[in-house]
Amino acid sequence: LVLCGICGCRMTIRYYLRHGELSPYYICQREHIEHGVPLCQYIPGQAIDAAVSRLLLETMTPISLEVAMAVQQEITARQEEAHVLRAQQVARAQYLADLAGQRYRRVDPNNRLVANTLEAEWNAALKALQEAQQEYQHHHQQDDLLINEAVRAKVMALTTDFPRVWNDPHITDRDRKRLVHLMLEDVTLIKSHEITIQVRFRGGAIQTLTIPAPLKSWQTWMTPLERVQMVDNLLNEHTDEQVAVILNDRDLHPGKGGAFRGRLIGNIRRAYGLKSHYDRLREVGMLTAQEMACRLAVDKKTVMEWRQAGLLRGYLGNDKGVYLFEPPGPDAPTKRMGQKLSKRRQILEAKYLPDRAKEVQYES
Template identity: 45%
Template sequence: GPGGKTITRVLPRDQWTVLITDAHPGYLTWAEFETNQARLAELAAAHGTDRKASPPREGAALLQGVVSCGKCGRRMTVRYRNQKPYYLCQFEGIRNAVPVCQTMVGDQIDAAVGKLLLATLTPLSLEVALRVSDELAARAEDADRLRAAHVERARYRADLARRRYLAVDPANRLVADTLEADWNEALRELAGATEEYERAKHTAIGPLSPETRARITTLAADFPRLWNDPATPMRERKRMIRLLVTDVTLTKTDHIAIGVVLRGGQSHQLTLPRPQAAWELRQTDPAVITTLDELLDEHTDAQSAAILNERGLPSGLGRPFTRQMIIHLRNAYQLRSHRQRLLDAGILTVSELARHLGVHFQTIKHWRRDGIITGVLANDKGEYVFHLPGPEFVRPVIGRPRRSVLDPQYSATTR
């Protein structure tokens, strides 16, 4: 580097110029080393941004590490709130401060996937899978015989081309060059056919042994028992999930769509109703709101609360109604108060009646207390409203009446 300094830069393996494997004897073979590195990367708690799995933990989220977002395709993480798992896609939210892509409660999703696995791993389904495996193994043997025959034909053509080349007169260079080219082409075909045969031979799955078939059949009875056992730790259930499930994709719209891909490539689509939000779970029954609207025609907030409690109608929180709860419901559902309903019906306030009769509003209050006029309780603060008095109303004499000098009681008090 500049100034004579040595600069070391670590490059990914695909950018290395030279890679020589098994140059020296080691404790592990190169294949074992690669397998260990892949396993370590898979179980790392944090290893790059493209990791699709993580080691199973003790938490209650059954699909931790195998859930993908159905909107952006990224891996979803787990968050716990009040010991309840939530799956959320927050990759872009963490890095670029954008809103979370989607989040959803995980308990119903976990239950649906677990139920799917229990329904899938039945003795009948495993028997069908074993029959399909036997059929694939038989077809693999047929394909192997066809590839072996192809190799033999290529070997025969290469041997024929070699004998033709060796039998030609060396003096005839034009014919010799043509036969040599044919021989080289036959050798290339033989090498390709042999390579394809060896590759397919090593990747093909042979027929299952009787011991393996017995273990698979036993799994149909052991898996439900182990899965439903309360003593089974959540980490072990997650390990069973990873043995059976490749990926789970979640998408939330007006419902929750769950796409489950099993190890064998079989896919399932599940649909769940969208869980209610917290305010929806605490929402008061619409029938109770209708009853409250009827009660407010004749009763105040506190009286309406008492009547609802007597009828056994619950609130959204499951608690007895109070005056403050009735006020909150009135404001939330835009219900008119009892006082407003009385005023809308033409009933007068104490001030309005006082102006109509030409007296002080305190006089109206005294008349109500003395029973001269009758008021209607408008709210829980002791405020009354009044109907306009009819023609039979007799106005009381306002003030203390003057006494005559001939009144004996007056004379006695003035002596």
């Protein structure tokens, strides 16, 4: 029933078990079997079967059947006119054959040349009569399929019986195939960026459907684009592992299911070309610990100690514990011998407190 739209060969069908259900695949493999060339087409058939099923259910409606029967009545009227013309041809052939027979019977038997000529004309007339009668009988048998009221009632009953039978869960796929064979002549498939389905009904009517090409298995595992956008927004202020924790707290899942992990967030970043949290901090001017040490003329270890003490503001750049720092301002910290870091932090916090906060502190 299924034809390949590229080479015109019949396509075979295979069934695979997917998620506990049988999934059909249409394969054009004749040239592959006979000559070892690559497969012409290999098309998943689940979406195709669903599209053809919808077409059949939409076609079996009272309006469409009424139109079809009206057309059939018009064809029947024209067939009756042709029937009269063919009957007249048979009558004329019968008249010519009788006339030729009369001429042959009236000829003088001694005039053998004339008798042979009339006999040949009579045989030709009889042959023409036989051909006209055979043509008349052949067309008469074909025109015998007229729609009467009983047949019309049965046809209209199909509009309710067919959907009920088609959707009956007790009907097997084999029975549905038999129904399809009764209604369709063939189905032609062409797969490109989409699948084109050309359905030819018995009687000559053709319907063309277009459906999207099915996703590959790896494409079904891809994280939805709205979640990728959410990851992009969260990376402005969070590392990969922090983003994963936030998404899991919101009860969101990746395309393949399960929970988000920092490594998975990194894979999403690389797949969609998203910048990491570290790169985003660098773009806004954040400095590494080594660069900050050079700016302040101190050791890198001192920079980390000052960050822990609160003298420098650092931001976690990745999940490996690497920090980036705001560029030092005019009040950048310096080394002070004999003064504890905790004491310097209290002085620094008091220096930058708003005036009202200072007043409240003094009152207390």
